Amino acid sequence: MYAFSNAVNSMHSEDVKRLMKQASGKSLISFAGGMPNNDLFPVKQIDEIYNSLPEDTKKLGFQYGPTSGYPPLIKSLESYLKNKGLAIEDNKILITTGSLQAISIITQEFVNEGDIILTENPCFVGALSVFETVGAEIHSIPIDKNGIDINALKSKIESLNRKPKFLYVTPNYHNPAGIIYTPERKKQLLEVLSGTGIILLEDDAYSDLYFNEDEKHLIKPMKSFGVKDVEIIYTGSFSKILGPGFRLGFMLSSEEIFEKAETVKQALDACTSNFMQILANEFLAQQKLEPYLTFLRSEYLERKNLLQKHLETYMPKEITWNEPKGGFYIWLKLPPHIKSTDIFKETVTKGVVFVTGRTFDPASRKDDRLRLAFSNMPKDDIEKGVVILSETIKKALKTSEATIQ
Amino acid sequence: MYAFSNAVNSMHSEDVKRLMKQASGKSLISFAGGMPNNDLFPVKQIDEIYNSLPEDTKKLGFQYGPTSGYPPLIKSLESYLKNKGLAIEDNKILITTGSLQAISIITQEFVNEGDIILTENPCFVGALSVFETVGAEIHSIPIDKNGIDINALKSKIESLNRKPKFLYVTPNYHNPAGIIYTPERKKQLLEVLSGTGIILLEDDAYSDLYFNEDEKHLIKPMKSFGVKDVEIIYTGSFSKILGPGFRLGFMLSSEEIFEKAETVKQALDACTSNFMQILANEFLAQQKLEPYLTFLRSEYLERKNLLQKHLETYMPKEITWNEPKGGFYIWLKLPPHIKSTDIFKETVTKGVVFVTGRTFDPASRKDDRLRLAFSNMPKDDIEKGVVILSETIKKALKTSEATIQ
Numbered sequence: 004m005y006a007f008s009n010a011v012n013s014m015h016s017e018d019v020k021r022l023m024k025q026a027s028g029k030s031l032i033s034f035a036g037g038m039p040n041n042d043l044f045p046v047k048q049i050d051e052i053y054n055s056l057p058e059d060t061k062k063l064g065f066q067y068g069p070t071s072g073y074p075p076l077i078k079s080l081e082s083y084l085k086n087k088g089l090a091i092e093d094n095k096i097l098i099t100t101g102s103l104q105a106i107s108i109i110t111q112e113f114v115n116e117g118d119i120i121l122t123e124n125p126c127f128v129g130a131l132s133v134f135e136t137v138g139a140e141i142h143s144i145p146i147d148k149n150g151i152d153i154n155a156l157k158s159k160i161e162s163l164n165r166k167p168k169f170l171y172v173t174p175n176y177h178n179p180a181g182i183i184y185t186p187e188r189k190k191q192l193l194e195v196l197s198g199t200g201i202i203l204l205e206d207d208a209y210s211d212l213y214f215n216e217d218e219k220h221l222i223k224p225m226k227s228f229g230v231k232d233v234e235i236i237y238t239g240s241f242s243k244i245l246g247p248g249f250r251l252g253f254m255l256s257s258e259e260i261f262e263k264a265e266t267v268k269q270a271l272d273a274c275t276s277n278f279m280q281i282l283a284n285e286f287l288a289q290q291k292l293e294p295y296l297t298f299l300r301s302e303y304l305e306r307k308n309l310l311q312k313h314l315e316t317y318m319p320k321e322i323t324w325n326e327p328k329g330g331f332y333i334w335l336k337l338p339p340h341i342k343s344t345d346i347f348k349e350t351v352t353k354g355v356v357f358v359t360g361r362t363f364d365p366a367s368r369k370d371d372r373l374r375l376a377f378s379n380m381p382k383d384d385i386e387k388g389v390v391i392l393s394e395t396i397k398k399a400l401k402t403s404e405a406t407i408q
Numbered sequence: 409m410y411a412f413s414n415a416v417n418s419m420h421s422e423d424v425k426r427l428m429k430q431a432s433g434k435s436l437i438s439f440a441g442g443m444p445n446n447d448l449f450p451v452k453q454i455d456e457i458y459n460s461l462p463e464d465t466k467k468l469g470f471q472y473g474p475t476s477g478y479p480p481l482i483k484s485l486e487s488y489l490k491n492k493g494l495a496i497e498d499n500k501i502l503i504t505t506g507s508l509q510a511i512s513i514i515t516q517e518f519v520n521e522g523d524i525i526l527t528e529n530p531c532f533v534g535a536l537s538v539f540e541t542v543g544a545e546i547h548s549i550p551i552d553k554n555g556i557d558i559n560a561l562k563s564k565i566e567s568l569n570r571k572p573k574f575l576y577v578t579p580n581y582h583n584p585a586g587i588i589y590t591p592e593r594k595k596q597l598l599e600v601l602s603g604t605g606i607i608l609l610e611d612d613a614y615s616d617l618y619f620n621e622d623e624k625h626l627i628k629p630m631k632s633f634g635v636k637d638v639e640i641i642y643t644g645s646f647s648k649i650l651g652p653g654f655r656l657g658f659m660l661s662s663e664e665i666f667e668k669a670e671t672v673k674q675a676l677d678a679c680t681s682n683f684m685q686i687l688a689n690e691f692l693a694q695q696k697l698e699p700y701l702t703f704l705r706s707e708y709l710e711r712k713n714l715l716q717k718h719l720e721t722y723m724p725k726e727i728t729w730n731e732p733k734g735g736f737y738i739w740l741k742l743p744p745h746i747k748s749t750d751i752f753k754e755t756v757t758k759g760v761v762f763v764t765g766r767t768f769d770p771a772s773r774k775d776d777r778l779r780l781a782f783s784n785m786p787k788d789d790i791e792k793g794v795v796i797l798s799e800t801i802k803k804a805l806k807t808s809e810a811t812i813q
Contacts, residue, residue: 044470046463053458058451065449065651100505100655100677107676129678136675246470248682250505270541271512271676272505273534276684277653 032388034357034375037178037331043302044246045286045295052285064278070269071261072098072253073280079287080253087210088227089237095261097268100275102208102240102252107133108267109169109204109236109254114139119167121159123151125334125363125372127178127206130171134365141365142167146180148325150188156195169202169236175222176209176330179363179374183328189225196233203233208240208252211296213329214304221328226255236260241283243331244296249279303331306377309385317393319400331378336371341399343373346392349399355391437793439762439780442583442736448707449651450691450700457690469683475674476666477503477658478685484692485658492615493632494642500666502673505680507613507645507657512538513672514574514609514641514659519544524572526564528556530739530768530777532583532611535576539770546770547572551585553730555593561600574607574641580627581614581735584768584779588733594630601638608638613645616701618734619709626733631660641665646688648736649701654684708736711782714790722798724805736783741776746804748778751797754804760796 056064071077077096084091099105106129114120116138122130124143134141144159145152151172160167172192174184184192196203203225210222226237234257241251254264268274286292310333311326323336337343343360350356360372377385461469476482482501489496504510511534519525521543527535529548539546549564550557556577565572577597579589589597601608608630615627631642639662646656659669673679691697715738716731728741742748748765755761765777782790 038472039470041464041467041471044467046466046470049470050466059446061451061455062446062449063653065444065451065454065653066446067443067647067652100681103675104677133675136672242472246683247472248468248470250677250679250681267541270508270538272509272655273652274655276505276655276681278651278684279681 030354032355032380032384032391034355034377034380034388034392036379037358037374037376038247038379039243039299040379040381043299045291048286048291048295049282052282052289052291056281056285060281064281066277068274068277068280070265070274072096072275073277073284075288076280076284079284083287083292084239084255088223089255090227091255093258094255095258097254097256097261097264098275098280099238099252099254099268100272101242101247101250102206102238102254103129103133104250104268104271105238105252105254106130106171106204106206108264108271109238109260110134110137110139111267112260112263113168113202119163119165121156121167121170121201122365123172123177123180124365124369125179125360126171126365127173128358128362130206131363131365134171139168143365146177146182148182150174150182150184151192153188153191153195156192160195160199160201166199167201169204170196171204171206173206173208174225175207176212176327177332178209178330179332179358179372180325180334181327181330181332182325182334183221186221186223189223190228193225193228193230193233197230198232200234203235205235205237207237208243209330211244212300212303212331214300214307215328218328234260244292244299245283245286249283251275251279251283303329303378306380306382306385307333309382310375310377310380310389313386313389314393317389319393319397321400322393322396331376333375333377335373335375337373337396338400338403339371340403341396342370344370346373346395346399349395350392353391353395355388355395357392435759437760437785437789437796439760439782439785439793439797441784442763442779442781443652443784444648444704445784445786448704450696453691453696453700454687457687457694457696461686461690465686469686471682473679473682473685475670475679477501477680478682478689480693481685481689484689488692488697489644489660493628494660495632496660498663499660500663502659502661502666502669503680503685504643504657504659504673505677506647506652506655507611507643507659508534508538509655509673509676510643510657510659511535511576511609511611513669513676514643514665515539515542515544516672517665517668518573518607524568524570526561526572526575526606527770528577528582528585529770529774530582530584530765531576531770532578533763533767535611536768536770539576544573548770551582551587553587555579555587555589556597558593558596558600561597565600565604565606571604572606574609575601576609576611578611578613579630580612581617581732582737583614583735584737584763584777585730585739586732586735586737587730587739588626588735591626591628594628594633598630598633598635598638602635603637605639608640610640610642612642613648614735616649617705617708617736619705619712620733623733639665649697649704650688650691654688656680656684656688708734708783711785711787711790712738714787715780715782715785715794718791718794719798722794724798724802726805727798727801736781738780738782740778740780742778742801743805743808744776745808746801747775749775751778751800751804754800755797758796758800760793760800762797 120139122143144156226235237255358374361370525544527548631640642660763779766775
């Protein structure tokens with residue numbers, strides 16, 4: 004039975020639910036949605052694919068498929084992963100109903116109520132929901148602009164009296180922090196885990212969305228580093244490179260982990276939609292992904308540049324952030340005496356929303372940050388949104404100064 | 409953590425896996441697949457729907473949707489359920505990724521390892537997998553041609569020292585038994601549960617597939633009986649009326665159960681594919697379901713009639729069965745000294761497969777039955793398949809007689 008912890012029911016989702024509700028209003032400027040803009044989806048390409056499918060392939064789309072996934076898609080994914088330096092070797096691919104299902108399957112495979120999971124702080128809120136619903140004990144480790152804090156990770160592992168089941172990280176274009184781990188930091192992380200028996204869960208949903216071709220080498224997954232004594236489960240998603248509505252993700256793991264994962268998946272939804280898998284496979288097999296990614300990267304880069312420019316223009320000097328090199332997010336840092344939640348309460352009345360910092364803290368406390376997603380922003384709204392946000396922050400700064408004096 | 413019981417890994421799935429492997433060979437005559445035939449899917453209708461979708465609706469198909477489901481589909485389902493006599497009233501619909509996900513969600517919501525679940529015997533093997541992977545203690549109650557054995561159900565409940573979490577039944581065109589509960593038996597079942605606090609999980613995946621319009625009243629769900637002191641969760645599926653590849657199902661439950669179920673689903677796959685939900689919604693909203701069902705019913709009736717006729721012609725008198733009034737299956741009864749698994753071992757070498765009886769027994773023992781699915785059979789194969797099957801059974805009867813003498 005799922006543990007319906009207060010955390011899930013009240014802390015994270017309260018903000019998120021309110022945001023979603025608010026964000027559905029038409030006049031809102033929303034930096035909240037960590038999703039592509041509807042106008043960026045490859046609708047035309049999928050139209051072409053759908054209408055050129057042979058009749059027999061279409062019929063297959065209506066039918067049950069193997070639990071592990073539609074075999075041609077698994078084959079296409081092997082090439083896709085090879086391009087990222089991931090040799091399949093002794094590993095196997097399991098297609099999942101979104102990459103969140105992969106995280107859910109792995110959690111159900113390894114974690115009992117009360118078991119320890121290590122995460123980053125901040126951490127992807129979807130993964131936190133999964134970990135909390137099974138009643139895991141979450142210990143989080145801070146990250147800086149180059150990745151997870153290695154000393155903090157070491158101390159944490161040493162301080163625990165039980166072995167954590169796994170460490171969950173999103174090293175490439177982190178959600179919400181926007182950073183990418185340096186290769187050095189990835190190497191250090193593997194060194195710390197080496198020999199501990201702690202599994203590394205490497206969630207790589209954003210790595211195709213780099214802004215600069217010259218920095219492509221930075222996305223190299225830890226699973227491709229050839230480290231033999233760390234068990235690494237790698238997960239990926241079609242949500243950022245095709246569309247979340249397809250609900251397609253995958254995991255790459257050792258055969259032993261794959262086999263149990265397949266059994267768990269069998270009892271979760273039997274198999275992932277063949278219909279969606281067939282369309283996604285053609286998208287890959289017909290080489291439509293790379294041209295589409297080129298388009299996406301330029302669109303997101305343009306939005307990031309606009310947001311970066313307006314933040315530089317309008318934000319008071321007390322507000323800092325790291326300019327992202329890819330992905331969807333800018334992660335603003337507020338002075339410690341100003342709470343993201345208070346800023347939110349003010350901006351929402353003026354029609355601007357974002358996701359508050361504490362949403363991404365497993366303990367729901369740390370609230371000196373706020374996440375701005377530029378991925379789903381109409382370009383014309385960005386400046387207006389930043390102006391309202393910066394004015395609200397300036398007002399809060401003044402009020403807090405007045406209070407201090 | 410999922411309980412990886414031996415049952416799941418070895419008993420049920422061994423046969424099923426072997427069957428699936430065998431059934432993928434081209435020359436096999438397969439009575440095994442509990443699924444529609446590829447040639448029966450409404451490909452043309454979905455083509456028309458897809459190509460007439462407004463651009464904005466298509467874009468929505470690529471995007472995340474609410475966890476509870478695509479609102480227009482929920483609305484269409486309300487009408488669909490009203491036609492079955494199910495007033496929504498205080499209940500809520502949750503769209504799920506196939507109806508197996510609904511069973512999985514309900515199990516995760518209510519069942520801890522070691523908790524008791526009541527099922528029919530025989531029981532849908534997909535549900536058994538779900539119950540076994542969470543480590544439930546399964547107690548099964550026999551069914552006869554009119555439904556669950558009421559006295560056996562009463563005695564079972566009285567004999568248990570703990571309250572079962574729920575009773576799982578598939579009253580309409582049972583898988584594998586092919587029967588439909590009589591209205592009287594449905595009423596008696598509700599009387600037994602009344603006041604016990606045992607939830608009724610009513611799985612209704614096949615009710616649209618009756619063969620005779622005059623018997624339509626028989627499918628009336630127990631949830632529509634107006635019994636106030638039995639908590640009933642009703643589940644349905646698009647797999648039999650559109651296609652399993654859509655991975656679409658739903659559950660109808662009280663608001664309290666719905667809310668927790670939504671939280672569980674949030675952590676399983678966030679939401680069900682908007683793309684698939686949009687196509688399914690148009691299929692319902694454009695009134696394409698009823699004409700398609702008329703076609704399906706006549707196709708399945710024809711296949712059932714062929715199978716029934718050839719069984720009557722070729723089967724020895726020792727073999728009995730109930731002629732089904734709808735659904736996908738005929739459930740043959742063998743004399744007690746002949747094992748379904750032994751028959752299978754013989755027929756598979758001759759190119760004929762089916763699912764063995766013990767697959768559907770939670771204890772994996774009762775093996776005097778075999779399930780023949782006519783839904784996925786090319787009509788021309790039916791006679792040949794029955795001839796091979798009946799010859800094998802006759803041979804087994806002779807051998808056993810010889811052994812006895």
